[in-house]
Amino acid sequence: MHLVKKIEIIANAFELSKILAGLDKSGVHGHAVIRNVEGKGLRGTTEDLDTIMVDNVYIIAFCQPEYIKPVVENIKPLLNKFGGTCYISDVMEIRSVKCVASL
Numbered sequence: 001m002h003l004v005k006k007i008e009i010i011a012n013a014f015e016l017s018k019i020l021a022g023l024d025k026s027g028v029h030g031h032a033v034i035r036n037v038e039g040k041g042l043r044g045t046t047e048d049l050d051t052i053m054v055d056n057v058y059i060i061a062f063c064q065p066e067y068i069k070p071v072v073e074n075i076k077p078l079l080n081k082f083g084g085t086c087y088i089s090d091v092m093e094i095r096s097v098k099c100v101a102s103l
Contacts, residue, residue, distance in 0.1 A: 005068050006091045009059040009075065010037060011084030016057050019084075022074035023061055031061040062093065 007028065011019055013035060023031060037056040063071070068088060075086055 001092045001094050003065065003090055004062050004093045005065050006087075006089050007059075007061045007063065007068075007071060008087040008089075009079075009084060010039070010056055011059070011079065012082055013055045013057045015078060015082045015084070016059075018078055018082075019059060019075060022078060023059075023071065026063075026070035026074050027067045028061050028063045028071060031059055034058040034060075062091070 007023070009019060016033065020031065020033075023029075035055060035057050037058045039056075071088075072086075078084070079086055
């Protein structure tokens with residue numbers, strides 16, 4: 001096991017490609033995207049026309065700690081401009097390098 005950073009981003013789906021490009025530019029090349037995310041935040045639930053027409057996405061990615069500074073530099077301006085939230089936390093990764101199927 002070793003320490004890695006978990007990046008979680010909830011944002012407007014319209015900005016997904018820019019956010020993924022920002023992660024890639026930061027050196028974070030792997031991610032997962034969950035579409036049609038709903039929830040309630042500090043601003044409550046929003047049901048205006050913009051949020052009904054464009055869904056939110058949840059992006060999760062993992063990286064080595066040294067990539068976090070470039071991630072923040074690349075993602076923060078996008079979230080400031082278009083809205084969204086980003087959480088970064090410490091997690092432990094269990095990497096299996098010797099997978100052997102038992103038949």
